[in-house]
Amino acid sequence: MSYSNTKYNLTNLPERTTTAHNVNINTTTMVPKGLEWRNSINYNYNPNVAEDFQKSSWFWNMTLSYAVLKDKGLISLKAYDLLNQNTNASRTVNADYVQDSQSTVLKQYFMLGFSWKFNTLGDRGQSRGGRGYRRYRF
DSSP states (O other), X not given: OEEEEEEEOOSSSOOEEEEEEEEEEEEEEEETTTEEEEEEEEEEEOOSSOTTSOOEEEXXXXXXXXXXXXXXXXXXXXXXXXXXXXXXXXXXXXXXXXXXXXXXXXXXXXXXEEEEEXXXXXXXXXXXXXXXXXXXXO
């Protein structure tokens, strides 16, 4: 959890103090038989923009992965921005003006992937957790 506090003291604008909030939650759930469920949830609140701009948003990414082929392969389905709220609202302050802008950063999308783990230490060695995977995305 974090916040930022900004003070403006410009000659053409009255003194202002603003605070922005950001909360991140990351979870990983591992289930027997090679199934893994990951979540990344972010909440942002930015009161530093004009009244008609979106001040808060939830951003949720999720991944389901399943190990196959004796744990040498990994099939994953990733979902980005499940709640379809990812926007970018910002304020620019200069000596003589304040500009608010908002844009869509990236729309919701899904990605199917396949990773293959190569054992780089030969038959006697064990691969190191997570290293050695080659990723292929479709």
